[in-house]
Amino acid sequence: MSNFKKILPFVYPYKRYAYLNVFFNVLYALFGTLSFLSLMPMMDVLFGQAKKIYTIPAYKGIWELKKYLSNYLSYYLTSITDTNGIGYTLSILVTGIITIFLLKNISDYLAMFFITYLRNGILRDIRNAMYKKTLELPLAFFSEKRKGDVISRISADVNEVQSSFLAILELIVKEPLTIIFTIVAMFTISVKLTLFVFVFIPISGYIISLIGKQLKRKSTKAQQEQGTFLSTIEETLGGLKVVKGYNSENYFNRVFQNSTDRFFKLSNSIGNRQNLASPASEFMGIMVIAILLWYGGQMVLIEHTLKGAEFITYMGLAYNILTPAKSISKASYAVKRGNAAAERVLEILDQENPITSKPKAFEKETFEDAINIENINFKYEETDVLKDFSLQIKKGQTVALVGQSGSGKSTIANLLTRFYDVNEGTISIDGINIKDMSLHSLRSLMGLVTQEITLFNDTIKANVSLGKLDATDDEIIEALKIANAYEFVKDLPKGIYTNIGDSGSKISGGQKQRLSIARAVLKNPPIMILDEATSALDTESEKFVQVALENMMQNRTSIVIAHRLSTIQKADIIVVMQKGKIVEQGTHDELISHNGTYHKLVTMQSFES
Known part of the structure; x- marks a missing residue:
């Protein structure tokens, strides 16, 4: 997180895009949860389990808000069914579901629309800052660093920061809010079932976290290796006459291929570890769903403490947690990889320049003596x-x-x-x-x-x-x-x-x-x-x-x-x-x-x- 804090100053010029992204992500998470809850009255109507309420329910305070909203919805459905028939009620419910899903997807698009400006703006500003710093640094710095490595940092590493490290901007808003809103909805349906589920979630989270432990170290090595073969390209092109004149094509070809082979092995290792994140998190999620089916099925069929429509909605909400959970696990690996790139970028940006002008340096325009x-x-x-x-x-x-x-x-x-x-x-x-x-x-x-x-x-x-x-x-x-x-x-x-x-x-x-x-x-x-x-x-x-x-x-x-x-x-x-x-x-x-x-x-x- 210390590296992320150092990147934060590049976010400030685009904070309005960040606020708009957060706003629409909140709406996305809200409508995403409502889209599942809206299925419950639909199934009640379809299965003939809808409550009939003929008087307007009275509001009795925040602690009975769920009961009040449920009763008011039942009253509304009873009224329009008695007046217009069951077909009209179904069309109203379907229209409502479509509207909620539409609002959810519009919110998702607008959230991504604004974060695109944010991420690309940060990418541009970091790259500009690195190039400016490169021009300012003394010649002594480049006698120690290979030019190709500096080029790699300005191009590949900055891209990695943008695509991987800045994934944390989505990680800390969109997916956690979706999970939080979904869990709140799950609690409103069944506190007992939700508490039972939460016994298994930390276990699956721990197993998933084990996969990404060495990712940052291997990512650093891969980025260093990329700098090595870019340096080889830069040096070879600069000295092509010498390479050809001394018949050294095979030697330089071997040097380059050795470097790309090392990069190939590191990239495979990193990629395989990342690719394991999604199926592992999905499998652990399905395990939780299976346990839910067993325990929730007992509540519906044996204990009769949960209605069928409520249980189906609950299962939809539980599965709704899987997608953001997968995204969080993938993004957390991306953050580890991006953290390694951020370190290499910040090494240039934080580099102290000993040769600078003093704060109130003398401006001399002529040579006299x-x-x-x-x-x-x-x-x-x-x-x-x-x-x-x-x-x-x-x-x-x-x-x-x-x-x-x-x-x-x-x-x-x-x-x-x-x-x-x-x-x-x-x-x-x-x-x-x-x-x-x-x-x-x-x-x-x-x-x-x-x-x-x-x-x-x-x-x-x-x-x-x-x-x-x-x-x-x-x-x-x-x-x-x-x-x-x-x-x-x-x-x-x-x-x-x-x-x-x-x-x-x-x-x-x-x-x-x-x-x-x-x-x-x-x-x-x-x-x-x-x-x-x-x-x-x-x-x-x-x-x-x-x-x-x-x-x-x-x-x-x-x-x-x-x-x-x-x-x-x-x-x-x-x-x-x-x-x-x-x-x-x-x-x-x-x-x-x-x-x-x-x-x-x-x-x-x-x-x-």
Whole structure:
């Protein structure tokens, strides 16, 4: 129930639908009970057992309400039979029965009508909340979680919460009320028979409850397994060239089939246990009905304490309990399964995000002076990446960070943009700690071009205008020209309205990189971060991209993380890093003359070239 309480805030916006559902469920349960009680006077008339009452009965208080209503109905039937004949009386009774059943079914439809809006609204809002939370969570969260598992939670688990866990909304109103109203009616017919029945109901309920004990644990395993094979799909599609290039189709096929086999076995176990719920509850119900037939038959035939019409109605009411009892047992299993899904959903929604804007964070709109990185330390989990690192980047400077893989270059870019936070020390812009700035304003000051080019399955215009959604076509074309990209875009069938496919699969690597540069150009930030923007390109593509980068960096502060040292010779400051520390810094000529680490790196690359 604790998980259900956490889901409740998603119910509040739709509470009017919940109230209407409860209202019509009350009517459904009431008319459902009356539909059986209405058969009793009909059978009395048919079997000639109807009482003849010729005077209007007097009301003598609530404790004799049943007797008063029974006598008044007998008086009414006597009157219309004497006036219009037995055929007219039967037609009145049949019309009444039809009306009650019609009202019962209309109430049932309206109850389901309103709960549909409630459940689908909750489904939409939970899914939206999860996606929003996924966008807000830091990159570190996704280095620990597989993407496929997160996708599984947003899709399959949220569906499970909607279809299974929210079954409790019906469980706590419709079926219990039907049972309560039916039991009240049974008591009005025979207190002795009803008390006898209630000796056996707890026994059957206990037997049914034994079936579902392990359902939640197995459901959790099944949902985890679903996340595993979805991750395999996502990773395989993302690396299809590698899979095919290394003839690894059989290996990945085996990994996927092993996962789906485990899911198959778990699903069978869960399904069989659930399927047992309905026949088990029905069998136990029939056992109770059989005992009723034996004991009630004695009351009718031997003791003569119960009329035949009353007993038949009573049996109908007793059987009327079976359907909601079956629904409750099935729904209780569904709640166990949905509870497991709710835990996985809430794990994302309750996940603490350490990288957020402060309540009254500073909104900085311009960059005036310098970026100061002062004595920062940073580690990924237990691995030290930066140690006591300090650097000043003045406005208008181009600062290049170079060094071997793992020296901490890209980490600087991640810390400047607050994709991660420093463990110790401070990073400030114009003297303001970036932790005191709102994330939106901080990232608005920066443009990012990375080695891993991220493009979306959309048009060139949509991809380029991410940083400025209201950009005109002319502005986009101008950015493409600066990025040296318009020369190939203008030849495409639909120009900037051409769809570039999944991850830009319809264009080359160099063209993708120039589009990502155009995106940064259009955003027009004062600070530009280039994280090994040309390292994955061939020589010809690199020339085009290098020109685009030089165009973009004019009159901006640029931080260039470089693998190819030939691209950063014109930088104002080159910072040479090794194991998270600065070992040298200066201009290209100064560092070459020092004959140190930078000189070795340049010589090594020249030799490799």
